[in-house]
């Protein structure tokens with residue numbers, strides 16, 4: 001027997017709970033907002049069918065048949081921006097610097113290969129630091145050309161994964177994970193930073209002192225920059241020890257990039273902290289900002305597969321840019337100098353966020 | 367007391383939606399004194415202090431604190447004041463010493479000055495033994511002393527103390543007030559809120575607030591002496607019944623229970639107040655002892671909250 005369960009008491013608690021929700025406008029809004037926004041956003045945005053990759057082409061044969069092959073590749077819509085390169089070596093450079101995702105190399109003996117039909121006609125150099133791109137490239141290998149019938153064992157293109165030929169998933173995942181984990185923990189730490197002081201009553205004392213808003217903001221995030229570095233180091237060490245993660249690029253450059261990334265995610269937390277009024281709201285906002293970053297940054301789903309509008313939107317996220325940097329440096333041995341396009345958005349995010357949070361934070365109670 | 371004003375406010379008003387928390391308050395508080403705000407909970411004491419510190423914007427009216435226009439230069443003011451909030455606002459998860467050092471650094475004391483002052487205050491407040499204890503695990507009285515230390519480290523010219531002694535035993539309260547008087551001797555002005563009469567009695571100046579408005583002000587003595595009422599102290603075994611009977615009469619303004627005694631506030635126009643009261647009780651047959659007494663602050667408070675104090 002369930003002794004002492006009073007329906008009226010259960011009812012009283014349930015009614016009280018609903019009242020809490022109604023008073024908390026932010027939470028109330030999220031009840032409808034989260035499912036609607038997330039469903040629409042992710043339903044439209046997430047698409048494993050990648051199109052429109054950029055490619056570099058080296059056509060050493062330069063015959064009508066080779067040009068046909070290139071046209072057929074483009075017709076597949078997997079690649080749409082084609083740029084000419086001079087040598088396979090240049091293709092590798094372009095791949096490393098993330099300027100192209102796929103390199104098409106048509107060798108000088110293309111016509112002979114076509115006539116003999118014993119070897120693949122050409123090569124696809126693929127940036128496999130993103131497994132989705134590898135998957136998309138695989139869709140191209142059996143492209144049919146006039147006079148050549150690709151089979152299971154003899155494909156049109158020979159697939160050359162450039163960076164992770166053994167296709168170990170840790171190599172793909174771990175560098176990106178750095179960014180994802182940092183995005184979660186850094187925002188979580190700082191989003192409650194000011195809210196907590198407000199909830200506990202510390203803030204009333206603090207704002208009566210001559211401390212300035214900017215001093216408070218910078219002081220709040222400073223320790224977490226160090227913590228961010230500790231976390232990155234831990235993740236990379238685990239990656240190397242447990243998963244044989246190859247650290248190809250310069251660690252100095254990676255750590256420099258972390259110095260751009262961590263402050264930018266920390267300011268996201270600060271912004272949340274000046275918006276939320278309770279720690280619970282801060283957690284919710286952290287979650288609401290984390291999920292789109294996780295799904296739209298290119299970590300879980302292909303960036304190139306998303307509609308253009310969503311891609312532009314996702315460019316706002318620090319994680320989007322850091323993923324490109326960390327994958328570039330760790331997997332493709334890219335140089336930070338070639339990745340400056342990913343650095344300034346982080347800086348911009350940090351500065352804008354800092355200004356916003358500082359202006360939003362008022363040393364008043366009204 | 368010098369002629370300078372530490373605080374002057376005219377028509378200071380604050381609304382929260384429809385609630386009129388502070389209602390056209392006029393204040394003139396001289397330097398180097400202890401000034402008390404006396405009033406029941408919700409009468410607007412904290413709200414007034416917050417406006418005077420520049421934490422809340424006044425809906426109407428203005429305030430000059432230490433010669434600084436609060437609305438215009440709150441940050442200049444903040445360097446020169448200390449505010450001990452009603453709720454403990456230091457960090458529970460820091461030790462006493464860590465809290466104090468933090469506050470010292472926020473006010474940019476150099477390390478030597480900071481540590482010297484902390485050592486001095488810890489000794490004065492008898493908290494040396496607890497300097498490494500977490501603030502959250504301290505008793506009410508210990509926290510209160512710690513909080514006061516924290517807001518006096520930078521030697522403010524003006525100190526706001528919002529119900530500093532509400533969670534404190536009588537002995538600690540006495541000690542606390544002694545320290546306040548020491549500070550006033552060095553020229554500090556102190557504005558303290560309270561609902562304890564004995565504390566209000568110690569203030570140099572007093573403002574009684576009622577529903578956000580100033581109900582009376584002056585020195586405690588002044589207010590007691592100028593009270594336009596006759597106070598009769600009544601001793602009786604049936605306080606409740608006596609009170610009910612007396613309150614029926616229009617010449618009796620109020621009857622307040624003070625300990626086992628009753629204080630009847632009688633219209634000063636009544637020439638023979640004791641005889642008048644006894645006449646009222648004659649029928650009931652209740653035996654009472656009555657005498658005219660000098661009004662105390664409680665009587666002042668009752669009068670003020672009835673709106674019966676001369677402006």
Ligand SMILES: Nc1ncnc2c1ncn2[C@@H]1O[C@H](COP(=O)(O)OP(=O)(O)O)[C@@H](O)[C@H]1O
Nearest residue numbers: 382385387405406407408409410411412413414
């Ligand atoms: N932030 C606020 N929002 C709405 N009402 C408030 C707020 N702060 C105070 N009040 C109201 O203003 C009145 C005065 O409050 P307060 O100044 O805290 O009184 P006291 O300190 O004398 O107890 C009360 O009625 C209180 O409910």
Ligand SMILES: [Mg+2]
Nearest residue numbers: 411412452528
């Ligand atoms: Mg109060």
